Amino acid sequence: MTGGPVAIVDCGTNTIRLLIAESDGRGGLRELDRRMEIVRLGQGVDATGSFLPEALQRTFAATERYAGVITEHGVDLERIRFVATSASRDVSNREEFFAGISTRLGVIPQVITGDEEARLSFAGALSGANEPAGPVLVTDIGGGSTELIIGNAAGEPSRGISLDIGSVRITERFWSADPPTVDDRARATRLIDELLDDSGIAFSEVRTWIGVAGTLTTLAAIDLDLADYDRTLVHGHRVGRDRVTAIAAALAASSSEQIRGRNGVHPQRADVITAGALIAGRIGSRLMVDALIVSESDILDGAALDLLRAAGAGQGA
Template sequence: MTNTRRAAIIDCGTNTIRLLIADDDGRGGLTEVDRRMEIVRLGQGVDAKGEFHPDAMRRTFSAADRYSALIREYEVTPDLVRFVATSATRDARNREAFFAGIEQRLGVTPEVISGDDEARLSYAGAVSGVADAQAPVLVVDIGGGSTELIIGDADQTMQHAVSLDIGSVRLTERYLRSDPPDRQQLSAAVDHVDRLLDGEPIDWTSVRTWIGVAGTLTTLAAIDLDLSDYDRSLVHTHRIAAAEVIAIADRLAGSTVEQIRAFGSVHPQRADVITAGALIAARIAARLPSLELVVSESDILDGTAMELLHGPDQGSDQEREHR
């Protein structure tokens, strides 16, 4: 049994379920022990039907079983295990059945975190992984069901956050129905994303650092690096010019799912939704033409682990908004 305080965080989103096991490094940070990701598509059909599909719950429970075994193997005590659920779980009518299945497997009660908390934890994790960030910092987390836009300082203090109901799965199911999507579908998706982005009081011209976290943006980094196999060490802090983000999105939009699957840098189970995620990234890039996207592998998992091991920041004055 390790003498170091060790936490296990599971983040269950619309598209993926992820695990981070990390130790307190004794300096206010983390030492990563293990990190896993599985694409389970829990949000399958939630936008249309309002509830979890039985197949989606089975996939997620199967992944939770594997994570439970790892948590036991690494001897994490129950008080330092946390399961956080985000966009899809907030929207599903049958979430109590999902909660019961997770609690049975992991012994912890799932927490459905608000858009505010999702943004705060993502921001803290993202900024912790980028040493040279200059304020104001914009952290963008494009998930399967929602996109978080968070403005803050370089010291991990969030000032303003917005959670928008656009994500790679949600946008694909609503608009991008053909393979590849046709011009009319892409135009409708762009118009929808632009309406939501333009409806927020974000001063795009003031942003000095743009940090992107989570699977859509780490995948764009892998594509930009032309990786034959995903390499987290190369993706972390990789920089992509805004114009190149737009170019990658255009390339994906003109490709079929099978062509995208042939990219070694794209997870096969993400291939059918990466075009929508890249489209969202491109519309943000269009508002930040002079900046580079700095891709961070540190995200909500890291922020949640730091909060669990070190306690929440009591001193920050945060303005939060969830829409």
């Protein structure tokens, strides 16, 4: 590989995100561009087992826009990586998705395992952390899955797991009303608790809790009461563990229309943030830490670091 920036596209159940970055010369990243669009690729996947045509078209349109940005930054084709996560693992029309992305971006999507997603999320989160105490738990609540990774403060994960619970999946599977009923929440909580209890994560040993990705950055934005999202304020913000539970309860008592009018909530996330917050609250209830530390560094950063290191190794060969 030649030198220059790398481009990472992360396509999950709810969002498609882009990071263009280059090496900072010290083993880290210098961000050149970062973008996010909510495309809801995983719409209906839990029920149908396939991507809906309208979800594919939204995702393809966003990919075309990202391709233009990547071209503007002069990123070489071999330095572009398209990472597809939870929604793309088991769908019946995955090849249609692959073909659409390859046509627009020039690279074939890489559907990573839950373990790989966890590893990259941990690496990304720790790259933006300020000397956390170990053991560290990194939590990534996505639309279709939740990644839990525990490791030391040096960035070495010791245990990671991907659970089939996410903001979109829980909403589509359990919510029968808006806002969800007490019974809806109780049934969702039983599943979440069952999966967390069987996860093998030693929650009681955790000394630092770091949260990444849209659900948890939204909780930080709600806590900060941000009329306009500001990632510089969100990054590193501490949300008290009890405050996470309180926000989850307030969201559960609100309709999606009421939530859409709240500061800190992206309008297209309003109908699923209640489920994401419920998952966060159930995780927090198992921890002894004072607060959730929210990070804007996540799987995108981890994948970019991986690609830059691979490029460096290739140049040194």
